[in-house]
Every structure is written in structure tokens, then in C-alpha cells.
Amino acid sequence: MPASPGVDSGNELRILGFLCNWCSYGGADSAGVARLEQPTDLRIIRTPCTGRIDPLFIVRALINGADGVLVSGCHPGDCHYVEGNFHARRRLETLKRILPVTGINPDRFMYTWVSASESGRWQEVVREFTARIHTLGPAPRMSDTLTETLAAEGLPMQATNGVK
Amino acid sequence: MKQSIREALPGLDLVLGWEQGWDALHATPLFIRKAEDVDRLILGPTCVQSLAVQLPSLKGKKVGIVVKGCDSRAVVQLLRERLLDRAEIILFGFGCDGVVSLKRLTKVLGDLDSVTSVKKTDDRLVVESPDGRREAAFDDVCAPKCLDCAWPNAVESDHFAGPRLEPRPPAESKTALERFEEKSLDERFAFWKREMERCIRCYACRNACPMCVCRDKCLAVSRNSKFVSQEANPSESFMFQLIHVMHLAGRCVSCGECERACPMDIPLGLLRAQSTAVTEELFHEQAGTDPEAPLPLLTFKTDEETIEERD
Ligand code: SF4
Ligand code: SF4
Ligand code: SF4
Numbered sequence: 001m002p003a004s005p006g007v008d009s010g011n012e013l014r015i016l017g018f019l020c021n022w023c024s025y026g027g028a029d030s031a032g033v034a035r036l037e038q039p040t041d042l043r044i045i046r047t048p049c050t051g052r053i054d055p056l057f058i059v060r061a062l063i064n065g066a067d068g069v070l071v072s073g074c075h076p077g078d079c080h081y082v083e084g085n086f087h088a089r090r091r092l093e094t095l096k097r098i099l100p101v102t103g104i105n106p107d108r109f110m111y112t113w114v115s116a117s118e119s120g121r122w123q124e125v126v127r128e129f130t131a132r133i134h135t136l137g138p139a140p141r142m143s144d145t146l147t148e149t150l151a152a153e154g155l156p157m158q159a160t161n162g163v164k
Numbered sequence: 165m166k167q168s169i170r171e172a173l174p175g176l177d178l179v180l181g182w183e184q185g186w187d188a189l190h191a192t193p194l195f196i197r198k199a200e201d202v203d204r205l206i207l208g209p210t211c212v213q214s215l216a217v218q219l220p221s222l223k224g225k226k227v228g229i230v231v232k233g234c235d236s237r238a239v240v241q242l243l244r245e246r247l248l249d250r251a252e253i254i255l256f257g258f259g260c261d262g263v264v265s266l267k268r269l270t271k272v273l274g275d276l277d278s279v280t281s282v283k284k285t286d287d288r289l290v291v292e293s294p295d296g297r298r299e300a301a302f303d304d305v306c307a308p309k310c311l312d313c314a315w316p317n318a319v320e321s322d323h324f325a326g327p328r329l330e331p332r333p334p335a336e337s338k339t340a341l342e343r344f345e346e347k348s349l350d351e352r353f354a355f356w357k358r359e360m361e362r363c364i365r366c367y368a369c370r371n372a373c374p375m376c377v378c379r380d381k382c383l384a385v386s387r388n389s390k391f392v393s394q395e396a397n398p399s400e401s402f403m404f405q406l407i408h409v410m411h412l413a414g415r416c417v418s419c420g421e422c423e424r425a426c427p428m429d430i431p432l433g434l435l436r437a438q439s440t441a442v443t444e445e446l447f448h449e450q451a452g453t454d455p456e457a458p459l460p461l462l463t464f465k466t467d468e469e470t471i472e473e474r475d
Pocket of ligand 2: 372373374375376412415416417418419420421422423436
């Protein structure tokens with residue numbers, strides 16, 4: 001059996017998780033509190049609701065070099081805002097089915113529902129998704145970012161947009 | 165058509181139509197304000213561009229517009245999104261049997277200078293110029309969207325001129341999207357990388373799109389854009405394309421204006437075709453065909469029959 005992926009094995013990939021504050025973030029938190037072992041590749045971004053997740057967040061992440069994106073929220077019917085995840089479901093499904101024409105592997109994106117009490121399920125979701133992304137390997141890149149281009153040419157990064 | 169425009173004109177601020185451009189191959193938008201302007205109106209295979217793109221900026225005026233099937237779908241979709249007021253719009257519809265793609269025509273007939281006449285006879289297109297008379301099979305030179313046009317007649321109209329036409333039977337050969345789907349994901353990605361290297365970020369694809377209504381508030385050109393930077397590279401250009409595609413999901417009326425307007429000949433229609441196929445499959449409806457239907461991405465069902473539950 002190969003070493004579990006992650007920072008210790010030096011083969012960590014970039015996986016982004018958009019988690020709803022009310023359910024899945026709670027689920028991930030309780031998984032942590034319960035010390036359930038999880039791969040370390042996932043970087044979590046906490047959102048107020050899956051309904052807040054613009055599908056373009058996911059596109060931007062995939063185009064910017066994320067190897068996988070996971071979205072997780074409350075089970076349909078359990079949304080803190082009643083219908084946020086119902087709206088999200090249509091948008092996320094639409095995006096998932098559009099991805100094949102772009103050449104971005106739709107398997108790099110997954111959305112699911114995990115409640116705050118399902119720490120075990122959270123562990124399963126992260127393990128399975130991380131394993132899937134490791135099978136796919138690093139995502140192909142369309143182009144280097146400006147930072148990478150400048151670094152490759154040995155040039156300093158200049159401040160843009162007033163942000164240093 | 166001219167007669168009904170003349171009759172309606174006194175009650176309208178203007179009527180949008182087409183007139184002949186610098187040669188017979190090019191039609192250009194005509195803004196009819198006076199009775200004598202009506203005489204310059206032309207209808208035919210060169211009336212390519214969608215005039216509906218003008219409508220949102222004319223809100224508040226009473227506007228007439230001449231529409232082919234696909235143009236009328238854009239108007240209907242704008243009405244459906246409450247971006248236009250039905251009471252302010254008069255539709256002059258007709259049955260359209262196809263328009264010319266200048267790109268395809270040039271491929272088949274070579275460069276065409278100072279064309280003096282363009283005629284469609286049954287299934288041929290005849291072009292006359294000082295260099296002589298040339299002709300081609302219409303299917304080889306028409307806009308790709310016309311090959312299997314399901315809505316040749318204006319979907320909605322206040323005045324309808326001429327006979328109503330039968331929809332074209334779907335083209336037998338595979339669609340461009342189906343051919344593209346034969347490539348592997350990696351090949352598709354490499355394809356877009358190459359195409360996006362040619363993109364000059366002129367935004368013509370967006371500006372020609374009748375359903376792009378944010379204009380100078382577009383996410384892509386904000387001074388402090390959160391989604392796409394001004395960096396010129398394929399991934400930023402592709403990001404811009406995907407903004408367009410996602411913002412048009414469930415709204416795109418397949419008019420093909422984005423692809424036609426692209427000066428770099430980038431096959432943007434592939435991305436739109438996928439989005440249209442997906443939203444039709446998920447929501448069982450076509451954009452721009454029913455002004456009253458709710459927008460699929462602004463509503464939901466608690467149990468979605470077409471979406472597999474993910475728990
Ligand atoms: S798609 Fe249909 S309505 Fe539109 S130009 Fe082609 S034939 Fe005419
Ligand atoms: S995205 Fe292209 S095909 Fe769709 S409505 Fe806009 S211009 Fe027409
Ligand atoms: S019209 Fe073509 S070149 Fe211009 S921004 Fe759109 S895709 Fe790029």
C-alpha cells in the first residue's frame with residue numbers, strides 16, 4: 001500500500017474545499033476534534049452557505065492550478081437559509097456537466113452534502129476525494145501566472161493593483 | 165413588412181432593421197426614424213447580425229425591431245428576464261431560411277471584393293462581382309447555426325411578414341460539438357490552450373452577445389476585478405470565456421453572434437453548445453422560447469429528477 005498522500009510523504013497536491021459554515025465546516029471541525037485521520041492536501045475555505053458559492057470560484061481555482069475542488073454543504077432540506085443549497089445544486093451540477101468541453105477533467109470537481117454531526121462521513125469524503133485526485137495526478141496548466149513567469153525569468157514581482 | 169413598419173412608425177421612436185452596407189454582401193443595422201428610411205430596409209441572407217443586442221440600451225423608448233427566428237429568441241429571453249418591457253417593443257417577425265457566414269463563404273469562394281449582388285435560389289447562393297459570377301451550395305456557406313435551425317420563424321411577433329417556414333431537419337452529419345467530443349480531455353485542454361493563445365481579449369464576443377447586458381459593469385473589466393486579471397495569457401482569456409459561458413448558462417439563445425464576431429476565428433460556439441445541451445438536459449427547456457417561464461438557474465425543485473443525489 002502506498003504511503004498516504006500528504007505533506008509528510010512530499011507528494012501533496014492542491015485541493016480546495018469550499019465548505020458551508022453550518023454543516024460541512026462543522027462536520028470537518030468535529031472530525032478534527034475527534035482526531036479522525038485525514039489527508040492534508042485539502043485547504044478549506046469557509047463560506048456562509050453553498051448558495052454563496054459562485055461556480056466561477058471553482059472555475060477560477062481550477063484554472064489557477066488547483067488539482068481538485070471539493071464543495072460540501074448541508075443535506076438538501078437542511079439548509080440554514082432554507083433553500084441555499086437547492087440553488088447551489090443546480091448551479092454546481094450545471095458547471096460539472098459543462099467542464100468536459102473545456103478539457104478540465106470533471107472528476108477534479110466534486111460536490112456533496114455532509115452535516116455537522118457526520119464527522120465519520122466527512123473523513124470518508126476527504127479520503128476518497130483526495131485519493132481520486134492523486135490517481136489523476138497534478139492538473140495540466142493552461143499558462144503560468146505572472147508571478148511564475150517573472151520568477152522563471154529571475155525578475156522581481158512588481159506591485160499590482162496597489163497590493164504589495 | 166415595409167407596409168406594416170410604415171403603419172406602426174408614427175407610434176414608435178425608432179425601428180431597428182438592416183440596410184445594405186458597403187457592398188451587397190454586407191448588411192448593416194438600419195435605424196428607421198422617418199417614413200423614407202423604410203425604403204432602405206432589406207431582408208435576406210446577408211442580414212446576419214442580431215439587432216436585439218441594441219434593445220436593452222434603448223429601454224424607455226418605444227422600439228420596433230425586425231427579427232428572424234434566432235433574433236426573436238433573444239428578445240423573448242430578454243423579456244423573460246424582465247430586462248425589456250413588452251409594452252415598449254413591437255416585433256416585426258418573418259420566417260428566415262438562413263444567413264450567410266462570411267468566413268465559410270470566403271473559404272468556399274475565395275476573397276470576394278465589391279460584390280454587386282447576392283441571391284439565394286433554393287439551395288444555392290449566387291454572388292456577382294466585377295470578377296464574375298460565383299456560386300456555392302447554401303449549406304456550405306450558411307452560418308453553422310442555420311444548418312439545423314429549429315426556430316426559423318419569429319417565436320413572438322406583433323406583425324409577421326411572409327410565409328411561415330418549416331424547421332430544418334437536423335443536419336445528418338455530426339455537430340461540431342459531437343466531433344469535438346471525440347477528442348480526449350487532454351486534447352481538448354490543449355486545443356483551448358492553443359486557441360486562447362490567439363485570443364486578443366477584444367471582447368467582441370461579449371459585445372455582440374444579445375444576452376450580455378452588464379456592459380461596462382462586466383465582471384471581466386472591472387478596475388479591480390476579482391475573477392480575471394488584465395494579464396494577457398491563455399488562462400486569463402479562458403477564464404473570461406468561462407465567465408461568459410457560466411453567465412449564459414440557461415440563457416444562451418444559440419444565435420452564434422459570439423463566434424461570428426470573433427476576429428480571431430476562435431470556435432467559441434463549442435463552449436456555448438455544451439452549455440446549451442447541458443441546461444436543456446437538466447431543465448428540459450430552451451432559452452428564449454417562452455417569455456413567462458421561470459429562469460432555470462433562479463429556481464429549483466426540492467427533488468431534482470435530472471440530478472443524481474449526492475449523499
Ligand atoms: S438560425 Fe434560423 S432563424 Fe437564425 S439565421 Fe439561421 S435559419 Fe435564420
Ligand atoms: S453566448 Fe453566443 S450564442 Fe449564446 S446568446 Fe450570446 S452571442 Fe448568442
Ligand atoms: S472575440 Fe475572440 S479574440 Fe476577442 S475576446 Fe472574444 S474570443 Fe478573444
